[in-house]
Structure formats: structure tokens, C-alpha cells
Amino acid sequence: DIQMTQSPSTLSAFVGDRVTIACRASQSIGNWVAWFQQKPGKAPKLLIYRASTLGNGVPSRFSGSGSGTEFTLTISSLQPDDFATYYCQQYNSYFQTFGQGTKVEIK
Amino acid sequence: QVTLRESGPALVKPTQTLTLTCTFSGFSLSSSPTCVTWIRQPPGKALEWLARFDWNEDKYYRTSLQTRLTVSKDPSKDQVVLTMTNMHPEDTATYYCARVDAGVVSDWGQGILVTVSS
Numbered sequence: 289d290i291q292m293t294q295s296p297s298t299l300s301a302f303v304g305d306r307v308t309i310a311c312r313a314s315q316s317i318g319n320w321v322a323w324f325q326q327k328p329g330k331a332p333k334l335l336i337y338r339a340s341t342l343g344n345g346v347p348s349r350f351s352g353s354g355s356g357t358e359f360t361l362t363i364s365s366l367q368p369d370d371f372a373t374y375y376c377q378q379y380n381s382y383f384q385t386f387g388q389g390t391k392v393e394i395k
Numbered sequence: 396q397v398t399l400r401e402s403g404p405a406l407v408k409p410t411q412t413l414t415l416t417c418t419f420s421g422f423s424l425s426s427s428p429t430c431v432t433w434i435r436q437p438p439g440k441a442l443e444w445l446a447r448f449d450w451n452e453d454k455y456y457r458t459s460l461q462t463r464l465t466v467s468k469d470p471s472k473d474q475v476v477l478t479m480t481n482m483h484p485e486d487t488a489t490y491y492c493a494r495v496d497a498g499v500v501s502d503w504g505q506g507i508l509v510t511v512s513s
Contacts, residue, residue, distance in 0.1 A: 289458065322499055324442075331491055331503035332442065343501075375442055379498040382455040384432075386442040 290314050290378050294387035300395040307363040309390045311376035316356045320380040323352055323361045326389075327372045335374075336361065366392070397421035399431075399492050399504035406510050407482050413509060417475045417492030424450055424468060424475070430495035431475040433466065435488040436506075443488075447495065448475050482511045 291314035301307050311321065319339035324332035334343040336352035339359060349364045363370055371394055376387040403415035417431060424431060433445040446466040447455045456464045465478045475492065489506040 320498065324500075331506050332500075333503075334499065334501055337499040337501075377442075377500070379500075382447060383458065384444045384500075386444070388441045 289383060290317060290380060290385050292376050292378055292385050292387040294374075294376055294390050296390060297388065298391045298393060300393045301366050302395050303366055303368060305366045305395075307366050307370075307392060309361045309374055309376075309392075311354075311359045311361070311387050313357045313359070313378055313380075317378045317380035319355045320378055321352070321354065321359045322377045322379060323350075324375045324377065325370075325372045326375065332375060363392075397494055397502040399494060399502060401490060401492050401504045401507040403490075403507055403509065405508060406512065408513050409483060409511055411482050413477075413479045413482050413486070415477045415490055415492075415507065415509075417477070417504060419473050419475070419492075419494065422494060424448070424473070426450055428497050431468075432493050432495050432500060433477045434491045434493060434500070435486075436491070437485070437488040445479075445490075446477060484511045487511045 293312045295310045321339045323336040326332040335346050340352045351362045373389045373391045375389050399419045427450050430447050430449045432447040436442050445457050446464050448466045463480045467476050487510050489508045491506045492504045493500045494502040
């Protein structure tokens with residue numbers, strides 16, 4: 289099974305900060321990575337797929353990059369609505385796996 | 396507009412079988428490369444992929460749970476059914492169904508919390 293390791297597990301930041309979340313795959317997965325945002329009590333929402341393609345209606349302050357085993361999600365200027373938990377996911381194989389999540393908190 | 400909705404029991408007893416139904420609309424499960432997948436999330440923990448039903452009726456399961464899981468589609472309805480046998484307390488989780496389009500989990504149901512307790 290492909291393991292996805294996210295860092296950090298928790299991140300404290302101010303509104304307006306640039307925030308970066310990292311995700312490492314246990315083996316090369318090309319660019320078959322998606323990122324999701326989840327708020328308490330809600331289903332996850334697709335932000336980015338194929339490592340860097342923005343999902344429908346997702347603000348342009350979100351961006352993704354990477355290929356192979358190293359991937360990042362960047363929020364260029366953190367907004368109050370962005371405080372949530374973020375998950376990376378690989379879909380290189382049918383057995384999709386998620387990272388353990390990164391909680392973005394208000395500093 | 397794509398919608399998915401999970402339904403089933405909120406409480407099951409240990410050793411019982413869980414049956415969850417995903418009722419969807421706004422897309423066809425007969426069209427390549429569309430799939431419906433099941434994902435769960437224990438309280439306070441990360442997401443965990445469980446199973447997938449493909450447009451061509453191929454089925455895939457989480458390796459560690461494949462002896463307990465079955466996914467199927469009702470041929471007359473836009474519904475995908477997940478069954479999990481021999482439920483344990485550690486199977487307590489919110490269970491989501493979602494649409495997969497070209498491998499991407501693009502649309503999610505609201506989720507259903509299933510508690511396993513005697």
C-alpha cells in the first residue's frame with residue numbers, strides 16, 4: 289500500500305499568512321494527488337487534483353505542486369474561511385490512501 | 396447537479412452486519428470512467444478508503460477489510476450498497492459515499508455516523 293505522510297500535523301497562522309502543507313508518498317505516484325479541505329461536521333471538499341489543477345469554484349489563493357513523491361499545498365494569503373483540516377490523497381492505484389491531515393488553526 | 400446521500404442504521408451491535416445505501420443523482424454510473432467509492436472517518440481521525448464500484452461493474456476493496464466488505468449496485472435504481480460484516484467497536488465512524496470521475500473523488504455525500512456498541 290502507498291503511504292501518504294503529511295506535515296505538519298497542526299499549523300497555527302494569522303489571517304493573511306502564506307501557508308504551505310507538505311505531503312510525501314512512500315513511492316513514486318506521478319502527479320496523481322488530490323487535496324481536500326474538511327471543516328468540522330462536514331464532508332471533505334475537493335480543492336486540487338492531478339497535483340496542481342484547481343477544482344471547480346476553488347479560490348485562486350490555493351495552489352498545488354509536486355510530482356513523484358513530494359507534493360505541497362499552498363494558500364497564498366490565509367482567509368478566515370480557510371481554517372480547517374486539509375488532507376492529501378493519492379489515486380495512483382485503485383487503493384487510494386489519504387494523509388493523516390493537517391489542521392490549520394488561528395494564531 | 397450531482398448529489399449523493401448515505402442511508403442506513405446509526406447504531407449496530409458488535410458482530411452484526413452493516414448495510415449502507417448510497418443514493419445518487421446527477422450522473423450515470425454506466426458512463427466511463429465514473430465510479431462510486433466508500434470512505435470512512437473514525438471520530439477525530441483521518442479518512443480511510445474502503446471500496447469502489449466502477450461503471451463496468453468492477454469492484455475493489457481495502458485489502459485489510461476485503462473479507463468483510465461487499466459493494467453492489469441496485470440494477471433498477473441509482474443506488475450503490477455497501478455491506479460490512481462482523482462489525483467491531485473500532486468500525487465506529489462516519490461513512491461517506493462519493494463520486495469518482497477519472498480517479499478523482501469529486502463529489503461527496505454528507506456522511507452517516509455509524510456507532511458500533513452493544
